[in-house]
Amino acid sequence: MALPTVDAFERAGLEAWPGIDIKWDGSWVRRAAGGYTKRSNSVQCLDPEDGEDADLRVISASTWMVMRGIKPVFRITPLAAPELVETLDEAGWQEIDHSHLFAMELEAQERDPETKLFPVLDPAFLAAQQQLQGYDETTVTKLRNLLAACTVPATGVVVYRDGTAVASGLMAVAQGIVVTGNVVTDATRRRQGLAAAMMRSGLNWARSEGATVAALNVQAGNAAAQALYASLGYEHQYDYSYRIPGAR
CATH class of the missing domain: 3.40.630.30 (Gcn5-related N-acetyltransferase (GNAT))
Structure with missing residues (x-):
């Protein structure tokens, strides 16, 4: 039996560990849940090809999170568009909590x-x-x-x-x-x-x-x-x- 794709694991994770307030921007999803865990209070991109206007979308997503009383956080998986990672790099965003998915x-x-x-x-x-x-x-x-x-x-x-x-x-x-x-x-x-x-x-x-x-x-x-x-x-x-x- 072949295990699911990264996309399947990540989408299952979105359902299993939900956000309370959710907003989609193309394949970027914003989630807020009152600050309980970074997983439910972060933004992530689910399509490596969806990197257009990454700089503006990072600002928009960050503002959305601040307006909900939580700190801006991006979850970076193998599905993150390179343009998103480059934008965060150029803006000096720190990388924290290096983790693995086991299955x-x-x-x-x-x-x-x-x-x-x-x-x-x-x-x-x-x-x-x-x-x-x-x-x-x-x-x-x-x-x-x-x-x-x-x-x-x-x-x-x-x-x-x-x-x-x-x-x-x-x-x-x-x-x-x-x-x-x-x-x-x-x-x-x-x-x-x-x-x-x-x-x-x-x-x-x-x-x-x-x-x-x-x-x-x-x-x-x-x-x-x-x-x-x-x-x-x-x-x-x-x-x-x-x-x-x-x-x-």
């Missing part, structure tokens, strides 16, 4: 018996995320608002041990691809296989929802997470990064 064909996975699946707006899932991520109430509200915009099948995954939430993540299925995000493990209980148990349980659910491919994003510097995902069968597909205004 694999989705095969049968065994669900952990102490793992529970929740609707993404369920208070128990949000409480587990708040506890494990260390979120304050403002951040939890931003997460809740973003999840309320999700229109594809999605579930919150929480691993419990002795009644305590010890690992959690979010799974959403778009275009046959299950995209995983918000993976977190109790810092005092790492290297106990808890994140792997969470992943397998969520992927088990995704297969029941018709997913045939699994994908996720991981920062280039996070060797532990990359090792975990590789052990599950994920493989590196391509790189991406973000660009923000400022001196290089």
Whole structure:
């Protein structure tokens, strides 16, 4: 089985990790979600051939984001038009958060018996995320608002041990691809296989929802997470990064 194209992965990601306010400009998409994550609060180009008037479009998109109370951010993938990258380079935009997209064909996975699946707006899932991520109430509200915009099948995954939430993540299925995000493990209980148990349980659910491919994003510097995902069968597909205004 051949894995999907970069375009397919990126478009699935747009659905699985939504924006709240969205505006298209040709193949450039602007997304705002109250500032929760750069993925949902950034601009990206989905066609390398769509680079006309890149300088004016960067200004327009940046203004659009500022008017929504968020900082201008561009997500740069292999689909970004060269003219966009050149414009950002010339304006001195910094490159940050070099990351990878990992993916694999989705095969049968065994669900952990102490793992529970929740609707993404369920208070128990949000409480587990708040506890494990260390979120304050403002951040939890931003997460809740973003999840309320999700229109594809999605579930919150929480691993419990002795009644305590010890690992959690979010799974959403778009275009046959299950995209995983918000993976977190109790810092005092790492290297106990808890994140792997969470992943397998969520992927088990995704297969029941018709997913045939699994994908996720991981920062280039996070060797532990990359090792975990590789052990599950994920493989590196391509790189991406973000660009923000400022001196290089």
